[in-house]
Structure formats: C-alpha cells, structure tokens
Amino acid sequence: xxxxxxxxxTGDTRFDNQDRAEVTKAEQRFRELTGAGFTAxxxxxxxxxxxIRSFDPTAEETLFYPxxxxx
Amino acid sequence: xxxxxxLAVGWIGLALICMLLLSAxxxxxxxxxxxxxxxxxxxxxPPKQRACYERFRYFDVVGSDxxxxxxxxxxxxxxxxxxxxxxxxxxxxxxxxxxxxVAGDVMLAQKIALETNERGALSVAHRTFVSMGR
Numbered sequence: 406x407x408x409x410x411x412x413x414x415t416g417d418t419r420f421d422n423q424d425r426a427e428v429t430k431a432e433q434r435f436r437e438l439t440g441a442g443f444t445a446x447x448x449x450x451x452x453x454x455x456x457i458r459s460f461d462p463t464a465e466e467t468l469f470y471p472x473x474x475x476x
Numbered sequence: 477x478x479x480x481x482x483l484a485v486g487w488i489g490l491a492l493i494c495m496l497l498l499s500a501x502x503x504x505x506x507x508x509x510x511x512x513x514x515x516x517x518x519x520x521x522p523p524k525q526r527a528c529y530e531r532f533r534y535f536d537v538v539g540s541d542x543x544x545x546x547x548x549x550x551x552x553x554x555x556x557x558x559x560x561x562x563x564x565x566x567x568x569x570x571x572x573x574x575x576x577x578v579a580g581d582v583m584l585a586q587k588i589a590l591e592t593n594e595r596g597a598l599s600v601a602h603r604t605f606v607s608m609g610r
Contacts, residue, residue: 410516412573412581442574446588452522456592468520470585471577475602476553476570 407462409434411443412470428462435460435467442472506578513580520584537587539594546590552582554604556590571601 407422409431418434420427439445439458446454447464454468461467518526525535533550536559546569547557556569573585589597 412577412585413575444585444588446592448520452520452525454520454588454592456588468516468584468588470581470588471573471575473571473585473589473597473600474574475600476572 407431407464408466410466410468411438412468422462432460432462438469443469444472445469510578510580513578513584515580517580517584520587525587535587537590539590540592541594544594548583548586548590550579550583552577552579554602555583556586556601565606568604568606569598569601570604571597 406419408419411418418431420431422428422431435445445457446468447457447461448466449455457464457467518529521529521535525537529535529550534547536545536547538545545559545561545563547559547565549555549557552572554568554570556571558566558569560566571586571589572582577585586597
C-alpha cells in the first residue's frame with residue numbers, strides 16, 4: 406500500500422499501487438493538490454527527500470504541504 | 477416559583493456540563509493531531525536530526541542552495557535561526573505552510589523546503605535580526 410499524506414484537515418489516504426483504478430484516483434488527487442499550491446515530496450533515502458512535480462505511482466509515501474507564506 | 481428557579485438552575489448546570497464535555501473532546505482532538513504530526517516529523521528526520529530534536533527540541537538542516545546551516549526550533553512562528561559557520565546565530569527567519577497547522581507539520585514543511593528549495597522558501601520568508609545570544 407502506498408500513501409498520500411496531506412497536511413490539512415482532510416487526513417491521509419492509502420491506496421493500492423497495484424490497483425489501476427486506485428492509482429488513477431491517487432493521480433487525480435495529486436493533480437488537484439499540486440494545482441491548489443501544495444508541494445509534493447517523497448522520501449528518497451534515510452532522512453532524504455525530493456520534491457516531485459508529477460505523480461509517481463511507485464512512491465511509497467507522498468507528503469503534500471500547503472504553499473509557504475512569510476510569518 | 478421555586479420550581480421554576482430549580483428548573484432554570486438545572487438547565488444551566490446541564491449546559492455547563494455539555495460545554496465542559498465539548499471542550500475536553502476538542503482538546504483531546506488537538507492533542508491527537510499534534511501527536512500524529514510529531515510522529516510523522518520523526519519518521520522523516522534522519523537519525524542525527526531526530527536525536528537532536530528529541531534531546532533539545534530543535535534540529536539543524538543545511539540549505540540546498542547555499543549550504544547555510546539553519547536551526548529549526550519546535551514551534552510554528554519565527555522558529556528558524558540561520559547560523560554562521562561558527563554556529564552563532566545570524567538572524568531569524570519566519571515562513572510556514574498556509575493554514576493553521578500544528579508544530580510537527582510546520583517544522584517538517586520547513587525542513588523539506590530548506591533542504592530542497594532554500595531560495596524559494598526564503599523568498600517568501602520574513603527575516604529578523606536580533607541581538608546575539610538566546
């Protein structure tokens with residue numbers, strides 16, 4: 406199972422990345438979130454991460470955080 | 477008349493109990509959200525940063541563009557210090573993800589932003605210069 410973790414009130418979603426329908430839904434969610442200004446990051450190693458601009462169905466965990474603003 | 481007074485007092489008491497219950501539920505929800513965010517933060521921190529955070533409630537990150545070291549303290553506002561090569565505080569930075577997020581989520585977003593897109597993060601941040609020493 407892969408997961409999409411969103412830093413907001415909507416909570417996290419898990420999806421089976423072997424299931425085409427679930428992957429399509431996850432990709433749609435990815436597009437909606439990044440289109441709304443969220444940044445998507447995946448862990449690429451022990452404590453390392455990278456930003457992704459397009460949906461990666463092989464990523465075990467994708468984290469979305471909202472647009473950054475000055476405090 | 478006294479019956480009416482007793483009834484009114486009863487209703488007020490009931491309302492107070494309901495308010496207390498709602499307040500307790502709300503607090504436990506907030507606590508749960510904060511705990512979940514801290515768990516996520518620790519999962520994303522490499523061992524050195526995690527150990528530092530658990531001991532001191534801060535951890536250091538290195539900016540992706542300049543190699544500058546930043547110290548992210550537990551918190552949600554003005555919680556980032558820029559450090560000199562000798563470890564002295566140079567200034568404070570303030571940026572955070574939009575929305576009313578809890579500390580664990582804010583710190584994780586700040587870490588990822590500084591380590592992957594330092595210039596982008598600082599371009600929206602507010603910088604403050606403060607006297608040396610904490």
